[in-house]
Amino acid sequence: MLTRRAFAVGAGAVASATLLDPRFGHGELIRAAARFDAASQNNVVRLSVSSGRHEFYKGKPTRTYGYSAPILGPVLRLRRGDRVEMVVHNAIHFPTTVHWHGLLVPGDADGGPQQRINPGATWRPVLTVDQPAATLWYHPHPHHDTGRQTYLGLAGLIIVDDGDDRGLPRDYGVDDLPLIIQDREFDLDGSLGYDPGQLGVVYGVRGDTVIVNGAIRPTARVPAGWVRLRLLNAANARNFELRFQDRRTFYIIASDGGFLARPVPMSELRISAAERFEILVDFSNQQSVVLETGPDRVMGIFGTISDSDTYEYVPAMRFEVGSAATFGRLPSELVDPGAMDPSAAVRRRQFVLNNGVCGQRTWMSEHPDIPALVGINGQVHDPNRIDVETKLGTSEIWEIVSVGMPHPFHVHGAMFRVLTLDGKPPPEHLAGRKDVVLVEGKAELLVNFTRPATREHPFMYHCHILEHEDAGMMGQYTCA
Numbered sequence: 344m345l346t347r348r349a350f351a352v353g354a355g356a357v358a359s360a361t362l363l364d365p366r367f368g369h370g371e372l373i374r375a376a377a378r379f380d381a382a383s384q385n386n387v388v389r390l391s392v393s394s395g396r397h398e399f400y401k402g403k404p405t406r407t408y409g410y411s412a413p414i415l416g417p418v419l420r421l422r423r424g425d426r427v428e429m430v431v432h433n434a435i436h437f438p439t440t441v442h443w444h445g446l447l448v449p450g451d452a453d454g455g456p457q458q459r460i461n462p463g464a465t466w467r468p469v470l471t472v473d474q475p476a477a478t479l480w481y482h483p484h485p486h487h488d489t490g491r492q493t494y495l496g497l498a499g500l501i502i503v504d505d506g507d508d509r510g511l512p513r514d515y516g517v518d519d520l521p522l523i524i525q526d527r528e529f530d531l532d533g534s535l536g537y538d539p540g541q542l543g544v545v546y547g548v549r550g551d552t553v554i555v556n557g558a559i560r561p562t563a564r565v566p567a568g569w570v571r572l573r574l575l576n577a578a579n580a581r582n583f584e585l586r587f588q589d590r591r592t593f594y595i596i597a598s599d600g601g602f603l604a605r606p607v608p609m610s611e612l613r614i615s616a617a618e619r620f621e622i623l624v625d626f627s628n629q630q631s632v633v634l635e636t637g638p639d640r641v642m643g644i645f646g647t648i649s650d651s652d653t654y655e656y657v658p659a660m661r662f663e664v665g666s667a668a669t670f671g672r673l674p675s676e677l678v679d680p681g682a683m684d685p686s687a688a689v690r691r692r693q694f695v696l697n698n699g700v701c702g703q704r705t706w707m708s709e710h711p712d713i714p715a716l717v718g719i720n721g722q723v724h725d726p727n728r729i730d731v732e733t734k735l736g737t738s739e740i741w742e743i744v745s746v747g748m749p750h751p752f753h754v755h756g757a758m759f760r761v762l763t764l765d766g767k768p769p770p771e772h773l774a775g776r777k778d779v780v781l782v783e784g785k786a787e788l789l790v791n792f793t794r795p796a797t798r799e800h801p802f803m804y805h806c807h808i809l810e811h812e813d814a815g816m817m818g819q820y821t822c823a
């Protein structure tokens with residue numbers, strides 16, 4: 344019988360995380376991933392947006408933000424079919440919002456910039472969970488302050504469980520591990536500050552240190568069998584290029600919106616800002632292995648990840664393998680994604696994502712401190728302007744064009760399928776249901792509108808480089 348035990352071991356897993364190298368900080372791998380099982384709390388989940396202190400480097404605590412934690416937040420497990428009341432209290436000194444990224448809920452529950460939670464206030468949306476199993480996340484979305492609040496620690500994972508585990512690993516904290524991957528730049532005293540500067544606004548804020556679940560180069564102990572990793576890129580801007588140091592093959596089983604048609608073998612995976620992938624990794628050879636990331640290739644010299652400005656790969660974390668195998672089988676099929684039918688689209692729209700590099704046309708940013716030059720279709724975000732009106736229950740083809748540099752494009756309140764990337768069909772691991780995609784040149788997306796949004800509470804679409812979003816590379820749409 345399947346029991347809650349599968350999701351009840353998060354706390355115990357803290358002890359299993361160990362240190363790779365004391366110079367590189369703590370190995371508190373699972374600390375940030377304590378889990379709230381909504382159903383076990385009568386589907387009332389309380390989150391406190393709070394400030395705290397966290398030691399990325401031992402003995403050098405720094406100011407951070409977290410959801411009911413010093414940094415990051417609990418993994419929220421929600422069950423399909425449930426109605427979950429979220430009770431979100433803002434205990435920091437700045438207005439915030441909480442956006443349920445990838446969760447298909449109406450605009451008035453989505454947590455966009457309109458759902459401002461002032462300091463001391465509490466927001467109580469009720470979320471009706473009705474979508475296939477998927478790995479989603481939550482993060483702040485306030486006007487002009489999303490980059491800073493996320494950088495200082497606000498992000499957490501959501502697991503939607505639809506009751507069919509498809510025989511996949513699901514022993515949370517043991518063979519089913521969430522990995523929230525980010526990059527940060529620390530001062531010499533181990534402190535974390537957020538100061539985008541002009542370069543950070545143009546290219547997005549990047550750091551030379553990879554953190555996983557809020558820890559620098561942590562270690563996870565895993566059983567000698569197949570292990571499921573739920574990867575989230577929660578960086579402000581960086582695309583990670585992930586591979587195992589021994590170049591082993593792993594299998595992508597799910598992307599943003601849920602399972603792929605079948606496991607897709609790969610040995611290197613690019614994961615863009617806000618994207619999620621679930622992968623299966625075989626540890627049955629019992630060899631310890633390092634997960635590493637390369638430079639952000641699409642960013643040229645601005646994409647290096649090590650402090651020596653090289654194009655080398657750097658370690659993100661390490662896996663140590665125990666002896667007990669738990670799960671021993673790779674499924675051949677996962678889910679039928681259904682056919683894509685672009686001919687059903689009721690209209691086509693184009694969105695040109697501009698930023699001011701490479702001699703592009705410039706205009707004033709909405710951001711008071713930033714003379715930056717970003718927008719969509721020549722306009723910076725205006726909260727009083729509805730950019731697009733869609734019809735509930737229809738599909739549209741959205742053509743996204745990146746100018747100046749590649750942009751990860753995200754749509755709230757809807758899932759899409761990628762029809763083409765630069766005129767070609769997408770690779771298999773990008774062919775499932777998604778809510779964010781890195782657009783290097785041009786992409787065509789078939790967007791399916793299934794949730795309503797009013798003029799008072801519209802859905803957003805935007806670049807998920809948070810400094811671009813804060814500076815106005817964002818629009819909003821209604822759905823009725």
Ligand SMILES: [Cu+2]
Nearest residue numbers: 750806808811
């Ligand atoms: Cu962008």
